Amino acid sequence: MIEQHRVTEENNLVSEDIYRLRLFVTGATPNSSRAISNLKDICETYLKGRYELEIIDVYQQPLIVENEQIIALPVLIKKFPFPERRLIGDMSDLNKVLKGLSIAANT
Amino acid sequence: MTNHHHKNKKTVFNYPQIPKTPTGINGLDEITEGGIPTGRPTLICGGAGCGKTLMSLEFIVRGITQFNEPGVFMAFEEKTAELAMNVTSLGFDLVKLQEEKKLKLDYVHIDRSEIEETGEYDLEGLFIRLGFAIDSIGAKRVVLDTIESLFSGLTNQGILRAELRRLFTWLKEKGVTAIITGERGEGNTFTRQGLEEYVSDCVILLDHRVINQISTRRLRVLKYRGSLHGTNEYPFLIDEDGISVLPVTSLKLEKEVSTDRISSGIPALDKMLDKKGFFKGGSVLVSGTAGTGKTSIAACFANETCKQQKRCLYFAFEESPKQIIRNMKSISVDLQQHVDDELLMFHASRPTLYGLEQHLVAMYKIIQSFKPDVVILDPITNLVTIGSVSEVKAMLIRLIDFLQEEQITVMFTALTLNSVVSEQTDEGVSSLVDTWLLVRDIEFNGERNRGMYIMKSRGMKHSNQVREFIITDKGIDLVDVYLGPDGVLIGSAREAQKLQEKTGEVLRTNALSMKDREIDRKRKVLQAKIASLQSEFESAEEELNRISIEEELVKKITENNRSALTKLRRGDVHNENNNGI
Numbered sequence: 001m002i003e004q005h006r007v008t009e010e011n012n013l014v015s016e017d018i019y020r021l022r023l024f025v026t027g028a029t030p031n032s033s034r035a036i037s038n039l040k041d042i043c044e045t046y047l048k049g050r051y052e053l054e055i056i057d058v059y060q061q062p063l064i065v066e067n068e069q070i071i072a073l074p075v076l077i078k079k080f081p082f083p084e085r086r087l088i089g090d091m092s093d094l095n096k097v098l099k100g101l102s103i104a105a106n107t
Numbered sequence: 108m109t110n111h112h113h114k115n116k117k118t119v120f121n122y123p124q125i126p127k128t129p130t131g132i133n134g135l136d137e138i139t140e141g142g143i144p145t146g147r148p149t150l151i152c153g154g155a156g157c158g159k160t161l162m163s164l165e166f167i168v169r170g171i172t173q174f175n176e177p178g179v180f181m182a183f184e185e186k187t188a189e190l191a192m193n194v195t196s197l198g199f200d201l202v203k204l205q206e207e208k209k210l211k212l213d214y215v216h217i218d219r220s221e222i223e224e225t226g227e228y229d230l231e232g233l234f235i236r237l238g239f240a241i242d243s244i245g246a247k248r249v250v251l252d253t254i255e256s257l258f259s260g261l262t263n264q265g266i267l268r269a270e271l272r273r274l275f276t277w278l279k280e281k282g283v284t285a286i287i288t289g290e291r292g293e294g295n296t297f298t299r300q301g302l303e304e305y306v307s308d309c310v311i312l313l314d315h316r317v318i319n320q321i322s323t324r325r326l327r328v329l330k331y332r333g334s335l336h337g338t339n340e341y342p343f344l345i346d347e348d349g350i351s352v353l354p355v356t357s358l359k360l361e362k363e364v365s366t367d368r369i370s371s372g373i374p375a376l377d378k379m380l381d382k383k384g385f386f387k388g389g390s391v392l393v394s395g396t397a398g399t400g401k402t403s404i405a406a407c408f409a410n411e412t413c414k415q416q417k418r419c420l421y422f423a424f425e426e427s428p429k430q431i432i433r434n435m436k437s438i439s440v441d442l443q444q445h446v447d448d449e450l451l452m453f454h455a456s457r458p459t460l461y462g463l464e465q466h467l468v469a470m471y472k473i474i475q476s477f478k479p480d481v482v483i484l485d486p487i488t489n490l491v492t493i494g495s496v497s498e499v500k501a502m503l504i505r506l507i508d509f510l511q512e513e514q515i516t517v518m519f520t521a522l523t524l525n526s527v528v529s530e531q532t533d534e535g536v537s538s539l540v541d542t543w544l545l546v547r548d549i550e551f552n553g554e555r556n557r558g559m560y561i562m563k564s565r566g567m568k569h570s571n572q573v574r575e576f577i578i579t580d581k582g583i584d585l586v587d588v589y590l591g592p593d594g595v596l597i598g599s600a601r602e603a604q605k606l607q608e609k610t611g612e613v614l615r616t617n618a619l620s621m622k623d624r625e626i627d628r629k630r631k632v633l634q635a636k637i638a639s640l641q642s643e644f645e646s647a648e649e650e651l652n653r654i655s656i657e658e659e660l661v662k663k664i665t666e667n668n669r670s671a672l673t674k675l676r677r678g679d680v681h682n683e684n685n686n687g688i
Contacts, residue, residue, distance in 0.1 A: 026231045034226070058232065062239040069216045070232035072261060076225075088261075089226035100223035 019043075019051040019101065020080040026073050027059050031090045035074040038091035046103050076100075125333045128176075128248070128284040131169025132162065133472075134352030138337040139328060143309050148275050148285040150306040152297045153313030158324060158345055159288040160185070161194070162313065163250040165349045166286055168199045170248045171209045178248035179211045179240045179283075183256035187212040197349050211240040217260030224262060230270040234277060241281060249278065249285040255300045275305045297329070308332045314340070321493055323462035326352055342464030344472075353468045353505075364388065369481070369516055372411030373404070375585035376544075379561055379570040385542055386566065387480075388514040390507050392536055394521040395546030399557050400578050401520040402426070404544070405483045406435040406442060407583055408518055412481045413445035420479035421453045422470060424489040428453035439582050452477055458489045463502050466490065471509060482510060486520040487536065503536050541565045546576055549597055556598035559585060575601070 023039055025032035036055060043051050058065050058073065068077065076087040078101055087100040127141035136142050143149040143166075151159050160182075167178035182190055190212060191201040204210035213236060241249065254271070261267055278285045287306055289298030297303045303310055310329040315322060326343050328336040343352040368383035371391075377384040385391055391408075393401050405421075412419040423431060431453070432442045445451035454473055458466070474482060484506075490499050503519070510517045519536060537543050543562040548555055557576040561569045574585040575597045589596040589604050596604050 024232075026229075026235075029231075031227050031229065038226075058235055062235050065232050065235045065239070066213060070236075071215060071217060071230055071257070072222075072228045072233075073231040074228060075232070084221065085223065086221050087223045087225050089224050089228040092226035093224075096223050096225045100225065 017050055018080070019047050019078065021051060021076060021078055022054045022056060022068075023076045024056050024058050024064075024068070024070055024073060027057055032074050034090040034092065035076070039076060039097070042091065042094065042097055042101075046098065047101075127334070128170075129174065130166045131173045132165055132350050132352065133348070134341070134343070135326070135350075138326075138341060138352060139309075139331060140335055143284060143286070143311075144331075144334070145284050146279060146282045147308040148278055148287050148306045149309040149311065150287050150289060150298070150302055151311045151313060152289040152291055152302070154291045154315060157291075157313040157315040158343070158350065159313055160190075160252050161197075161345060162350055163252050163286045163288055164190070164194060164199070165197075167210065167248055167250055168194075168201075168204070169349075171204055176247035177209045177211075177244040178250070179213065179237065179244070179246045180250045180252065181213045181215060181237060181240070182252050183215045183217070184253055185214070187214045190214075197347060199349075208244050211244050211246065213237075213240055215256075217256060219260050219262075222260065228263075228266065230257075230267075230274070233270075234274070238281075241283060247283060249281075249283045250288070251285065252288045253290060254287055255289050255298060255302065258300050271302070271305055309334075313343075318462070321459065321462040323464050325464070342462075342468055344465050344468040346469075346472075348472070351468050351472055353464070353471055363514065364511075365514060370411050370415075371404075372407035372409075373583050373585065375574065376404075376559075379572070379574065379585070380542070380564055381567040381569060383567070385516060387516055388511055389516055389541035389565075390510070390539065391516070391518040391542045391544065392521060392540040393518065393544045393546065394523050394537070395557075396523055396548050399546040399548060400576060400583070401522070401546060402431065402485055403435065403438060403440075403578055403583055404546070405485050405518055405520055406431065406438075406440050408481065409451060409483055410435075410440045410442060410445070413442075413448070413450040416450065417480035418478065419445070419451050419481040419483065420474060420477050421451065421483045421485065423453055423455040423485055424458050425486060427455050438578055438580060452479070458493050463490060463493055463498055466493075467502050467505060470506065474510070474513070474515070479515060482515050482517045484517065484519045486522050488522040500536060500539075504539060507539055537562070551597060552600045554598050554600075558588070558597065 021039075021043070023035065025035060039053070043053060056064065058070065064070075072088040074088070074090065076091065076097075078085040078087070081102075085100050085102075087097055091097050124141070126145040127139070127143065128145040129136045129142035130139075151162060153159050164180060167180050170176040170178050180190075185193070187201075194201065201210060201212060205212060215233070215236075237249070240246065254274075257267055257271075258264070275287075287302060289300070289302045291297060291312075292299040292301070297310065297312065307330075309331045312327045312329045314325045314327070316325065317323075324343050324345065325340040327340045328338065341352050343350055365387040367387040368385065369387045370377050370384040371380070393404050395401050409419045409421055421428075421431075426434075428446075432446070435442050442451060446453070452473075454470075456466070456469070460466075461469070470482075487499065487503060490502070507517065519540070521536065542564040544559060545562050546557055546559045549558045550556075557578075558573045559576040560573045561571070573588055575588050577584050577586055586601075589601040
């Protein structure tokens with residue numbers, strides 16, 4: 001269950017400005033479902049066209065849990081831009097998600 | 108699985124017991140009577156640097172190497188490479204065990220600064236990781252070290268606590284024997300986050316104390332649901348073989364005793380001890396003031412033991428082995444040959460090297476590996492520098508108990524500081540030992556001599572005499588002291604007295620022979636006198652005889668003459684007579 005949202009559109013963006021996000025979820029648990037929908041909303045609102053989101057079900061790939069140092073789930077790992085950040089939880093706290101993604105709330 | 112564990116146990120229980128998993132850690136399984144509860148989590152808690160990580164890691168490694176039970180070690184504090192490096196010195200090759208798929212090390216990294224909590228979450232990631240690790244190698248043992256680190260990385264206490272509870276239930280369902288470590292908390296809690304609330308089957312407390320600048324590690328089984336366990340504090344030691352716990356006070360007074368005897372190496376001393384020497388498996392205390400030859404006695408004993416092809420272990424707390432060997436050569440006791448023959452082993456350590464308990468554990472370990480027949484501790488009084496008298500006594504009780512159980516004869520030497528012997532009982536050890544030899548200075552007549560006597564010797568006839576104790580270049584000897592009219596004499600006074608006696612003897616013999624001759628002469632005179640009297644008597648008798656013969660002759664002649672006369676007068680005597688009838 002990997003969804004890729006690659007949007008390279010009108011405003012010719014340099015690849016460095018693209019947010020590379022990976023969301024790790026545990027199947028279809030309530031937390032995971034909420035996290036997916038919340039995150040998608042936030043991305044569409046604040047990062048439209050400049051993000052790349054990968055959603056990974058850890059039940060399908062247990063090895064990745066160790067490699068990515070995952071304990072708490074669901075977790076969003078912001079691989080780019082640096083610094084790498086981890087956002088855990090169902091992404092319901094908008095301010096914290098934005099803070100974690102280093103996005104100012106009004107942009 | 109349960110049967111498998113029972114097989115590995117040293118002790119066989121006759122009554123139903125909760126299944127236990129032996130840790131393989133020296134001594135811990137004795138204290139817990141078989142190990143930690145199988146299939147349940149056990150909590151090991153203690154302050155920083157008390158050995159939690161090492162103990163839990165040893166549990167995993169011993170599980171693999173001794174009981175063929177693969178294990179997972181989940182580290183929250185140290186990276187796996189660091190962990191592997193830290194225990195290489197203990198002979199644990201974690202890399203190899205991982206390659207053999209018997210060990211799985213997993214380092215969990217949590218950094219609060221990288222994490223933003225954006226809502227509800229759970230710790231499913233931890234479960235997946237752990238579950239995958241367990242399943243991939245078929246682990247039976249799991250360690251979580253230290254799971255409390257989660258609390259520093261994540262803030263939502265409600266979630267964490269609920270998830271921990273779930274984790275421990277899950278571990279039980281998995282059927283793995285788990286060790287959870289926890290840092291000791293402030294106040295009355297055993298762990299900072301109150302882990303004991305979740306892990307309630309078995310709690311082991313580790314402690315690291317510094318007393319008089321010497322550190323001692325101790326272990327205590329705080330609780331063990333459904334099982335008997337030792338409740339005391341047990342010292343433990345971390346050395347090149349890992350952890351050793353000494354279950355010292357679990358010993359009972361039920362040991363075997365022997366009636367075999369073992370020579371002290373000093374024939375005269377054996378003679379004092381019912382002509383046979385010490386009891387095998389007994390304990391001997393040699394105490395005395397400085398320079399009275401305690402070490403020499405100990406060396407003689409060691410020498411004799413090795414000559415009998417038995418093994419002797421010599422703990423030296425004062426002198427180095429080389430020093431002892433050199434010094435003993437001067438009294439013709441060659442210890443070097445026994446060292447070469449591996450019959451004699453010296454173990455020299457400064458008492459201040461580590462704490463008393465640590466000494467005990469160290470001794471215990473060496474004794475178990477060397478398996479001696481005789482152990483010598485020279486001198487025990489030096490141990491007082493690192494502990495109080497009562498502590499030393501407690502330690503020696505344990506040591507004696509252990510040695511007697513193993514039927515090892517032990518000799519202690521002790522330095523008495525004052526010369527009033529009965530007042531100082533040498534760290535109170537004297538009541539514990541079977542035989543107490545006392546060597547003391549006797550200052551007399553401007554010189555110092557050594558006297559030895561047996562204060563006590565349980566279960567055998569022994570001499571009550573003070574013997575003079577002489578150290579010559581031929582060895583040690585005991586000489587009967589001289590009991591003269593002026594009391595006990597020793598040393599040169601004894602020799603002088605002996606000489607004096609010899610002179611007296613000569614004089615007396617001389618006097619005697621003079622008197623003999625005198626008597627002889629007197630007798631001769633008397634005999635001469637008797638002879639002359641005899642001859643005088645003879646001549647007197649002869650005279651007397653002559654007179655009576657003469658008288659007889661005269662009488663006869665007179666009669667003859669008278670009858671002749673009667674005949675002449677014709678008278679018939681016979682007729683006259685017949686008429687008369």
